[in-house]
Amino acid sequence: MKVEEGFRQTPPVEGHPFLDDPILPALLHRLCPSEYFGKIQSDLVNLGMQVIPQLREVAESATPPHLVQYNQWGQRIDKLVISESWRQLKAISQKEGIIGIFYERESGDFSRVHGFMKILMMAGDAQVVFCPLSMTDGCARVLELHGTPALRENVFWRLISRDPDSAFTAGQWMTERPGGSDISQTETTATNIDSDNYLLDGFKWFSSATDSDVSLALARTGDPSRGSRSLSLFLIPLDPSLYPNTTNPRTQSARNGILINRLKDKFGTHILPTAELSLQGTYAKLVGGLNQGVKTISSVLNITRVHSGVGSVGYVRKALSLATSYASVRRIGPERTLLRDIPLHLNELAKLTVTYKALTHFAFEVVGLLGKVECKTADKSVRHRLRVLTPVMKAFCAEKGVQATIECMTALGGEGYMEENGIGRLVRDGIVEKIWEGTTTVLSLDMVRAFQTRGTAEAFSQWVRNIVSCARVTLQGQLKGVDEILTSALDTIVKSLSSPSPSSPRPALFLLGHIASSTAMLEHTTWSLSHRNTIEHEVDLDTLIRWVKHSGLAAAQKELSTVTAFDHKCNERLVYRHGVEVKGKL
Template sequence: MKVEEGFKQTPPTEGHPFLDDPILPALLHRLCPSGHYNRIRADLVNLGTQVLPDMREIGNLATPPYLVQYNQWGQRIDKLVTSESWRNLKAVSQKEGIIGIFYERESGDFSRVHGFMKVLMMAGDAQVIFCPLSMTDGCARALELYGSHVLREEVLRRLVSRNPDTAFTAGQWMTERPGGSDVSQTETTATHIVSDAYLLDGFKWFSSATDSDVSLALARTGDPSGGSRSLSLFLIPLNPSLYPNARDSRTQSARNGILIHRLKNKFGTHIVPTAELSLQGTHAHLVGKLNQGVKTISSVLNITRVHSGVGSVGYVRKALSLAKAYASVRRTGHPRTLLHDIPLHLNELAKLTVTYKALVHFVFEVVGLLGKVECGTADEPAQHRLRVLTPVLKAFCAEKGVQVTIECMTALGGEGYMEENGIGRLVRDGIVEKIWEGTTTVLSLDMVKAFQTRGSVEALSQWVKAEIKRAKVALHGKLRGIDGIIASALDTLVTSLRSPSALSPRPALFLLGYIASGTAMLEHAVWSASHRTQTEHEVDIETVIRWVECGGLAAAREELRTASALDHEVNGRIVYGSNGKVRWKL
């Protein structure tokens, strides 16, 4: 048989990423007041209709970067070459107001909701362009809070620009060989020159967005025995127009005493130029106060962690859209039946959709808090909730997002395993969200630290209990007992975190993820009762019930209960063998 003969599968056609999404239109309606709603909705509709189709074509042409270290005359040039499509993806995003929307604040408190809905819609087709843009966002916030007048005028305004010809992007260079996530082991040193100007010397083992115009980096300005307490935050100019004595701007070796030793050979995110760099007399500007670099960088980490959570859910949105579209055109069996008409297959898609909705609700609960904090309208409990929930959001969405994306791949059968449909790239790129900006274990310890702040436990508990109370009154017994399940899980969590054992932080983080997402879904179900049709309202209630009953909350609660009973020495023997000895103490 010729290849042109025989059966031809009808290609699946994705729906509109906003209008056909199972939660975004209703969520935008709930979150945004009427004064902003119509304008934001029109922008999101235009994004899905006009911008994303072009962005997909650009993304399909993007190729990984490469490094030319020497020219034909044996001179070290360290020329980093990125594809035109990578640069075009960056330009499209900047024109769409990412990062501009966040700092123009045309929608006030809701500007973060507006911008992050665009990020969520774009992430699956954007080839990880939001990696450098998330760091650009974090850098902009750091300069807005702590930057000098000169840095705000020369750099901040270009970080938030919508004009690709003049806009900057930023990198973030924290990771070094001795410490990884433990920045207390930082070897890079800073030598004062004059005013806020310093010279940096050191080695950065993992530098994302090496093609950026500026970068934030930690360097030691005090005694090494001070650990993280003797670190300061610096802005490093990479664009030759920003530092003195610039040579040929076409070569990387001219870039402020920075040498690129190699590009990282990564499992995913192949399109992002990530490198090992050495800094040799690199000009930099102090950001914030001396020896308070970790405190100063926290504003950056909070933002990049939210971006990470949104990115994870954006990959789910894309993969689920493909799985649903495929189920609408693929026939199987005899008689030939569409996949979405097969009860078992439709039930699996329903499970994935419930998880997607839960993650979206969790994301925009935190995004809403971030917007209020940045606009100065958040009360103290809201500030506590943002601090506690941010590391949880990042870790929880990364964990659940990868699981759902893989299941969406499976839902396409053999077609799902083919590179052409893009789900494989989503899986590879999504896995990095479990690692960068803190692994799940690191983030769970950060969550425990946040809970130790006076008022944090009370702020979280009051929010959950208030939403449960509202739901019990508004939904008139339709919750089938899930209100009690969430309340009981909250009691378990609070009890555990008041005196955490060595092994409780990680299961506590996942339990809090279930509680927070379930609570946000309850809030939506209450709103739905008076703003949506009866059928839509019933779906909203059923969705939160399924999430609480079947999504994994019970297993997470049980794991937290049993964590303290696990023996450290026995764990060592399980991992290293019956004769192995664990030589460390927790």
């Protein structure tokens, strides 16, 4: 039989990424004031109809970068070759106002909601282009807060530009060989030339967005024994027009004394150029105070973590869209029944939809807080919540997002395992969100520090209790115990994290993530009673109850309450064989 003969599966057709999404239209309606709603909604509709189809076509032809280190005469040239499609992906995003929307602030403190909804809709098709754009966002924020007038005049406006011909992207070079995420062991040193001009020497082990126009980097400006307290933040220009001629011949090179030693061979994010770099007399400008690098760069880390969390949810959106559209065309059995009409299969899709909606609510709770802080409309309570929820949201959405994306793959059966549909790429690219900008373990320790900062526990607790109290009045007997479950979990997390040295920060992070996502969903469900029709409100209420009662909150609370801190020596004997005497013959 020829391939053209016999049965051929009808291809699934994805719906509109905004209009047909199970949560985004209502979420925008709830979060956005009426004066901004119409413009933002129109922009998102156009994005789904015009831009994303173009984005998908460009992304399909994107190819991994490669490095040409030497020319035929043995001269080292370190030429980074990237595909034209990668450039186009950045250009499309820049034209859509990413990163511009965030800093034009035409929608006030809801500009972050506007821009991140676009990112959520685009992420699954964009070949991780939002990695360099997230660092561009962070760099723009640092220059907005700490940049000199010259940096703001020459660099800042290009970071937020909608014109691809003049727009810059930024990298973030923090990771080094001795420390990984532990920047206190940074080896790169900075030597002052004059004023805020420095020359950097060191080795950056992991530099995403190697093709960027500028980059932020930490370097040591004081005694190494002081660890991270002797680090300063620098802006490194890769565009020759941004650095002056110096007497250092290495700095006069085309790449500002930067050698690309090799490109990373990664599990995923194959289109993204990531490299190991040597800095040899690299010209850089000091940003912020001397030896204040960690404090100065904190705003970058918070922003890139929000991008990471929203990106994880964006991968789930794309995979779920494929899974649900496939269930509407795939028929099985002698009755040729659609998958969507089979209760067992539909039940699995419903579980995934609940997870997607919960993660989306959580992500945009944090996005909304970020917008308020940046526009200076936030009180202390909002700032405390943003600080503690940012690492939690990033870790929680990454962990839950990868699981959900894999389940979406299995919902397509063998078709889901094929590279052509892109879910495999989403899984590979999504896993990195569990690693960069802090692993779950690292972020759980950051969460503990934030929660124990004076006023944070009170701010978080008051937020949860206020939402629960309002829901009890508005929803009355509809909650089916959700309110009691939430308040009980809140008591558990506050008790656990109030300990001077919490013994189980990782389980605590997941419980806090469940509480925060459930609270955001409860707020939405309360709102929907008076703003939506009866059926939609019933769906929101059912989603909330399923998430709180059947999606892991109780298990997370139990784990935190019963976790046992095993002796380190016992763990070592369990994990490592060396040092254990084995008697007798093997």
